[in-house]
Amino acid sequence: MTPDRRSILAGAAGVALSGLPWRGVRAQAGSIKIGVLNDQSGVYRDISGPTSVACVRQAVQDLGTLGFAVEVVTADHQNKPDVGSNIARQWIDRDGVDVIVDVPNSAVALAVNGVVREKNKVYLNSTAATADLTGPQCTPNTVHWTYDTWMLARSTGGAMVKAGGDSWFFITADYAFGHALERDTTNFVKAQNGRVIGGVRHPLGNTDFSSFLMQAQSSRSKVIGLANAGADTINAVKQLAEFGVTRRGTKVAVLLMFINDVHGLGLQAAQGLVCTETFYWDLNDRTRAFSAKVKPHLAGNMPAMSHAGCYAAVLHYLKAAQDMGVAQAKASGAEAVARMKAMPTDDDCFGQGSIRADGRKLHPSYLFEVKAPNESKGPWDYYKLLQTTPAEEAFRPLAEGACPLVRS
Structure with missing residues (x-):
């Protein structure tokens, strides 16, 4: 068994033990499978790692009955673009992963961004910072949620x-x-x-x-x-x-x-x-409520903006999948992202917001x-x-990003 395969199986086992309603490593036709791809052991472990996984699980739990099952798997990309892109391909081709989340390290993120577009799945970036993901490298399959350079x-x-x-x-x-x-x-x-x-x-x-x-x-x-x-x-x-x-x-x-x-x-x-x-646990009543809810699952850590982005992005994606129907969401990642962009966002971490045509999530x-x-x-x-910088001023103007989706 390869190390990557062990990581995937271990991630799925960890989810099953948590008591949430997902089982196994093979996605079913009526379920959504989410892969949390991040740094589990290196320099970015504390700002991604197990805390991001816990926040993704919290998003699934908070939505309650969706009408479809949700499975979560995890893997460590070791901050290597080739490892990250290989895991992404294996997840999509072999294990039926529909959505990839988190992905700290911009070099890994750009590699995964290309794989997800090729396979027409969904990439919810929270922790990679490069603004090129909503600029020259933007795709109809990617949402850049939390912050950027x-x-x-x-x-x-x-x-x-x-x-x-x-x-x-x-x-x-x-x-x-x-x-x-x-x-x-x-x-x-x-x-x-x-x-x-x-x-x-x-x-x-x-x-x-x-x-x-x-x-x-x-x-x-x-x-x-x-x-x-x-x-x-x-x-x-x-x-x-x-x-x-x-x-x-x-x-x-x-x-x-x-x-x-x-x-x-x-x-x-x-x-x-x-x-x-873009998030602080003690910023307001909603951020405090979210942090108090997830903190027991964090082994002494606290959620940073990167973790909050994983939570909020998955929450919004699942709302979109429920709105459009799970079969359609699984069939086309680009259509799922388009539905996300068409729906206003609202969560306890970032409040109300929106997603632009280039995939940039807007918030203060x-x-x-x-x-x-x-x-x-x-x-x-x-x-x-x-x-405080308001949402409409915090990120690069749409016309200045050179995103092909905007030019077209």
């Missing part, structure tokens, strides 16, 4: 420049996500008459940032932009603190940070950092500052809200 660059990057950070040095994860985030942030910096002095790129899963930090310091830039995520961000921020970078007046722009990263850093190290998220974004230890009232009370 354009939104992060506009919110966090734009705020740093307005605050006087007009010279930048980037420390960038050397793959599609990091490249896209650096590119989009650079565009916003230059548009506000700022300049990029230089940058370095590091491999995924890097542990020693000392040489990169020395180059950043020697550049004398006002801002060091971290275009990475997950464990890479945690390691970089910890070492920035050890180097005493911020004590010398240099600002750090953590362009993608999740509440789980703050938890890993601790408030003593993370205090004062500014980040952008929030600029947060991490609290100091003496400001926090308890576990996971980490953010104070600085700014």
Whole structure:
């Protein structure tokens, strides 16, 4: 038995043990099969991994009686595009998977995006950040739900420049996500008459940032932009603190940070950092209700925006499948996504919203500052809200994305 097959079987077994009404690994004609494809063991485990799976299961449970069965399987793509695309093909061709969800790592996401279009299934992206998924690589089969590099660059990057950070040095994860985030942030910096002095790129899963930090310091830039995520961000921020970078007046722009990263850093190290998220568990009554409901299934973790996106995207997809009929939803992923776009969205994580023609899900974004230890009232009370960007302004304008669906 191959490792990928073991992962799939283990995921299905985990679902069966949860007590929810799905069984087996072979989809039936009257059922929907959802594959949660993510990082179960690497640098993005905390921002995807088992918590995303739990949130997908919660979405199924919350809808109650659908009139059709739902099965969930999981697999670890190991942050490798070839592994991810191979799992996607096996799931669709052999195991009858109708929908693939989550997929952190933009290189893997772009590969899966192509497979799903070829097979006419559905891809609900929550955790891959590249805005190319709703730009040149957009397809009628993909919905990009939670956040993207354009939104992060506009919110966090734009705020740093307005605050006087007009010279930048980037420390960038050397793959599609990091490249896209650096590119989009650079565009916003230059548009506000700022300049990029230089940058370095590091491999995924890097542990020693000392040489990169020395180059950043020697550049004398006002801002060091971290275009990475997950464990890479945690390691970089910890070492920035050890180097005493911020004590010398240099600002750090953590362009993608999740509440789980703050938890890993601790408030003593993370205090004062500014980040952008589209969901926070303590944002309002609905987000608190969702988080309280799912928290018992998270083994000490809390939902970040990436996990909330998995929940909300699956919830909306299942509503669309119920509306159009499960047979039609299974027969054509493009038609299922079209139905999703035609229906307004509403869930406890993001509130009311919509999905554009390019597959971009629209909702507000929030600029947060991490609290100091003496400001926090308890576990996971980490953010104070600085700014809200409304849904119609938070993401790249439709006409500027170069999405073939829009041009046609």
